[in-house]
Amino acid sequence: xxxxxxVSMDDGNMVFNLMPNADFGYKxxxxxxxxxxxxxxxxxLEKGISYEPITVDLKTGEHKRESYLSLNPFGQVPVxxxxxxxxxxxxxxTQYIAYVHSSRGTQLLNLQSHKTMATLTMWMEFEAHQFDPxxxxxxxxxxxxxxxxxETDQTVVEENETGLENVLNVYEKRLQExxxxxxxxxxxxxxxxxxxxxxxxxxxxxKLFENRPxxxxxxxxxxxxxxxxxxxxxxxxxxxx
Amino acid sequence: xxxxxxxxxxxxxxxxxxLLTLHEKNLDFELVHVELKDGEHKKEPFLSRNPFGKVPAxxxxxxxxxxxxxxTQYIAHRYEEExxxxxxxxSKNISHYAIMAIGMEVEAHHFDPVASKLAWxxxxxxxxxxxxxxxxxxxxxxKLATVLDVYEARLxxxxxxxxxxxxLTDxxxxxxxxxxxxxxxxKLFDERPxxSEWVAEITNRPASQKILQ
Numbered sequence: 524x525x526x527x528x529x530v531s532m533d534d535g536n537m538v539f540n541l542m543p544n545a546d547f548g549y550k551x552x553x554x555x556x557x558x559x560x561x562x563x564x565x566x567x568l569e570k571g572i573s574y575e576p577i578t579v580d581l582k583t584g585e586h587k588r589e590s591y592l593s594l595n596p597f598g599q600v601p602v603x604x605x606x607x608x609x610x611x612x613x614x615x616x617t618q619y620i621a622y623v624h625s626s627r628g629t630q631l632l633n634l635q636s637h638k639t640m641a642t643l644t645m646w647m648e649f650e651a652h653q654f655d656p657x658x659x660x661x662x663x664x665x666x667x668x669x670x671x672x673x674e675t676d677q678t679v680v681e682e683n684e685t686g687l688e689n690v691l692n693v694y695e696k697r698l699q700e701x702x703x704x705x706x707x708x709x710x711x712x713x714x715x716x717x718x719x720x721x722x723x724x725x726x727x728x729x730k731l732f733e734n735r736p737x738x739x740x741x742x743x744x745x746x747x748x749x750x751x752x753x754x755x756x757x758x759x760x761x762x763x764x
Numbered sequence: 765x766x767x768x769x770x771x772x773x774x775x776x777x778x779x780x781x782x783l784l785t786l787h788e789k790n791l792d793f794e795l796v797h798v799e800l801k802d803g804e805h806k807k808e809p810f811l812s813r814n815p816f817g818k819v820p821a822x823x824x825x826x827x828x829x830x831x832x833x834x835x836t837q838y839i840a841h842r843y844e845e846e847x848x849x850x851x852x853x854x855s856k857n858i859s860h861y862a863i864m865a866i867g868m869e870v871e872a873h874h875f876d877p878v879a880s881k882l883a884w885x886x887x888x889x890x891x892x893x894x895x896x897x898x899x900x901x902x903x904x905x906x907k908l909a910t911v912l913d914v915y916e917a918r919l920x921x922x923x924x925x926x927x928x929x930x931x932l933t934d935x936x937x938x939x940x941x942x943x944x945x946x947x948x949x950x951k952l953f954d955e956r957p958x959x960s961e962w963v964a965e966i967t968n969r970p971a972s973q974k975i976l977q
Contacts, residue, residue: 610862611866644834645829648831
């Protein structure tokens with residue numbers, strides 16, 4: 524183990540393994556297979572923070588019923604509870620946790636200056652507005668629809684893969700200059716991509732990531748993180764808790 | 765002093781989001797016109813400013829940004845002490861900030877996709893000599909109505925979306941709302957008393973008037 528200035532993956536993992544689970548009484552209403560729920564779990568696990576998982580049964584439409592709508596009027600998971608504060612929108616929740624617990628576990632922000640934070644915010648917007656629209660449709664068509672017995676629409680897949688390729692071309696250039704998207708350390712920006720990327724790696728869309736060397740390395744790096752692997756393990760991260 | 769520059773189009777909703785923020789803060793800036801009709805935003809040299817080929821692009825000294833909501837947030841933080849405060853009144857209170865952040869996400873993921881489609885169909889298509897697709901308008905208006913019902917309930921309790929003061933959350937809505945007020949979709953805002961009041965408040969602000977010129 525070398526103690527150089529640059530943060531290596533080993534450093535990140537070692538910090539994680541040593542971090543005891545801190546309990547702030549948090550609750551997460553969601554579904555362990557939902558991309559948006561996993562986005563939130565990933566941050567809690569990176570920070571070594573425990574939470575009470577409360578399953579919302581998406582298959583029976585629980586999230587659209589009155590009892591759930593009082594938690595989130597948009598009828599979506601996840602909802603995060605911190606005492607009497609209820610937060611929805613996964614990317615607002617992840618930012619909340621990253622700020623409140625900035626000094627705990629993995630550092631997910633880049634708080635050095637207005638400039639570094641502006642760059643990080645900008646890349647979070649890219650994920651949300653450029654990457655996610657294509658990636659989430661591809662996940663829906665190829666992963667979720669089959670679970671509900673619906674048929675994948677190949678035309679939609681092709682269209683959205685074309686859109687995603689354009690985005691990944693920009694990412695490929697970016698990753699030549701920077702080890703991770705916002706800066707040289709893993710941040711919320713990279714984390715926000717994980718849920719859709721993980722599902723897409725199990726579909727033919729995988730090739731789009733593999734065909735671009737820098738993107739491929741980045742995908743391997745971020746999907747290989749211990750906290751992320753835990754987030755995807757529904758026994759450890761949800762049902763077994 | 766290198767100064768602030770916005771590369772965009774004065775009529776573009778995303779560009780206006782950035783301009784609004786600069787006006788609220790009384791900051792000097794230069795608007796560099798990008799001719800969207802000629803596809804200038806999809807060609808060099810604009811592409812080296814924003815490889816996604818969208819306006820606006822932004823510069824403050826040697827900081828280069830794009831994505832209007834990243835630009836507005838940068839301005840709101842970097843120039844916190846100037847002009848209107850666009851962050852929650854108690855800026856150190858993270859819970860209040862989180863409430864504003866949720867509002868920003870809701871605008872971006874629930875309101876804007878629908879509202880932008882309606883603006884595109886009823887306003888921008890006409891600029892380009894195309895025809896409005898009424899079926900799309902009906903579909904999207906139904907979705908917008910659902911979102912505005914949530915806003916109505918929210919605005920019963922609070923004067924603005926994130927609390928008692930005007931914040932970025934409200935500001936992000938203004939450009940698209942301004943366009944929709946010139947279309948039949950206006951009725952959806954008028955029909956909901958608290959939403960209607962909120963719309964009047966935010967569109968009557970001096971900065972909101974400035975971007976229409």
